[in-house]
Amino acid sequence: MMELLTTHYNYVVFAVLLGIGLYMIIDDENLVKKVIGLNVFQTGIFLFFITISVRDGGLPAVGKGSESAYVNPLPHVLILTAIVVGVSLTALALALVVRIHEEYGSIREDVVVEVLEDE
Amino acid sequence: MITLLEAGLLVFIVLSALMTAILRDVLAAIIVFGAYSLGMAVLWIVLRAPDVGLTEAAVGAGIMTVLLLVSIARTTRLTGIELRPVEINWGVAALCGLFVLAILATVPALPDMGQTVGNPVFGEIYNHYVTMAYEQTHVENVVTAILVAYRGFDTLGEATVVFTAGVAVLTVLRREVDA
Numbered sequence: 183m184m185e186l187l188t189t190h191y192n193y194v195v196f197a198v199l200l201g202i203g204l205y206m207i208i209d210d211e212n213l214v215k216k217v218i219g220l221n222v223f224q225t226g227i228f229l230f231f232i233t234i235s236v237r238d239g240g241l242p243a244v245g246k247g248s249e250s251a252y253v254n255p256l257p258h259v260l261i262l263t264a265i266v267v268g269v270s271l272t273a274l275a276l277a278l279v280v281r282i283h284e285e286y287g288s289i290r291e292d293v294v295v296e297v298l299e300d301e
Numbered sequence: 302m303i304t305l306l307e308a309g310l311l312v313f314i315v316l317s318a319l320m321t322a323i324l325r326d327v328l329a330a331i332i333v334f335g336a337y338s339l340g341m342a343v344l345w346i347v348l349r350a351p352d353v354g355l356t357e358a359a360v361g362a363g364i365m366t367v368l369l370l371v372s373i374a375r376t377t378r379l380t381g382i383e384l385r386p387v388e389i390n391w392g393v394a395a396l397c398g399l400f401v402l403a404i405l406a407t408v409p410a411l412p413d414m415g416q417t418v419g420n421p422v423f424g425e426i427y428n429h430y431v432t433m434a435y436e437q438t439h440v441e442n443v444v445t446a447i448l449v450a451y452r453g454f455d456t457l458g459e460a461t462v463v464f465t466a467g468v469a470v471l472t473v474l475r476r477e478v479d480a
Contacts, residue, residue, distance in 0.1 A: 189413040191303055194405065195311050201401035202318045209393040214327050214373060218334050221365065222318050225341055228357075232350050234422050238415035242349050243443035246435045253349045254427050255443040259452060262444070263459045265356050269364055270466030276372040277470040283376040289327075 192233040199226030213279045213289045217272055224268050231257040231264075307347055314340045323386045328378050331369045338362035352444045 187194065199222055206219025240253035279289055286294045317337040324330045338361035345354035412420040430443055430451070440446040448456055 186409055188303065190408050190411060191311065192414060193408045193411055195315060197401045197404040197408065198315055199318055200404060201397045202315075202322050204400055205393060205397040206322050208397070209390045210322070210387065212325075212327060214369065214376070215321070215330055218321055218330060218369070221334070221361075222321065222337070225338070225361070228341070228353070229344075232345060232348050232353060233414060234411075234420070235350065236348050236415050237417050237423065240349055240415075242351050243431060243434075244441055246441060252431050252443070254422050255430060255447055256426065257422070258350050258353050258444050259447045261350075261353050262356055262448060263455060265353070265360055266459055267462050269360050269368075270463050272365060273368055274466045274469050274473070276368055277473040280372055280375050281473050289376045 192229060196226050196230045196233070199223070199229065211290045211292050213282065213291060214276070216291075217275045217279065220275070221268065221272060224264070228261050228264065231261050307344075310340055310344045310347065314344065323389075325385060325387050326378070327373050328370075331366060331373070334369070335362050335366040338365065352442075 203219045203221075203223025203226060206222060207216055210216050210219060235254040235257040237251060237253055240251045243252040243255040245252075282294060283289050286297045288294055288297070314337060317333050317340060320333045321330045321337065324333060338357060342354045342358035342362060345351070345357055412418075417423040430447060434443045434446040434451075435441060438446040438450045440450065
């Protein structure tokens with residue numbers, strides 16, 4: 183068990199971050215904090231991708247050939263794309279939050295539901 | 302084996318993620334989330350992913366924080382009750398705990414960190430990119446070579462997503478004009 187922890191610690195943190203993000207998405211009443219939860223969940227997945235790309239003694243893949251051991255560049259590329267797409271998603275989600283606030287006067291989910299029920 | 306720097310960063314990251322979940326004040330949660338992103342950026346550098354680290358620092362800690370701050374400036378920062386932490390809903394917490402346990406159950410099947418033997422990530426494609434990238438694209442940074450040459454269409458798709466999101470944000474925020 184301890185041995186597993188010393189060789190897989192990043193994967194444990196990955197699982198914990200996913201759990202924290204999921205909790206914020208499900209339970210937090212504040213819509214802006216739901217969006218932050220989405221981002222925590224997302225960065226947890228980034229941690230998984232970057233961790234599988236690591237090799238002991240590996241250097242960043244910069245150079246003219248394979249004279250030294252490089253870490254795997256492909257997951258890095260995928261995560262670069264994912265970060266930018268994640269920001270686009272966050273921007274759109276926050277725009278919707280601002281719009282919801284204009285319409286219902288609150289960024290709290292429970293208040294918005296109350297206003298909807300009163301109508 | 303875990304280094305002190307890595308251990309410290311991982312503890313910092315998990316604690317700041319927990320803080321964002323617990324803090325009721327949105328402004329405080331946003332600031333802690335900025336610190337969380339910065340911790341992540343440093344961790345990417347430690348894990349030998351400098352390109353990802355730079356992007357995370359600029360986009361995750363920079364642009365994301367600004368976007369969040371602008372959105373609470375245009376809405377409300379809850380006042381009066383924000384000093385109390387969020388009451389934890391133990392039902393949901395148990396559900397998330399089960400989710401974490403389900404993922405942890407798959408962790409022993411993953412290859413050891415840093416090992417290339419039996420790690421499918423270090424296969425034929427890895428060898429091709431690392432040995433051929435300079436010869437085929439004349440770009441020394443293999444990450445850049447893959448991003449703009451081998452997977453150029455992927456990056457074009459990414460640009461399309463950013464454009465679409467920009468159009469969508471403008472559409473959502475446009476004032477309704479009486480016709």
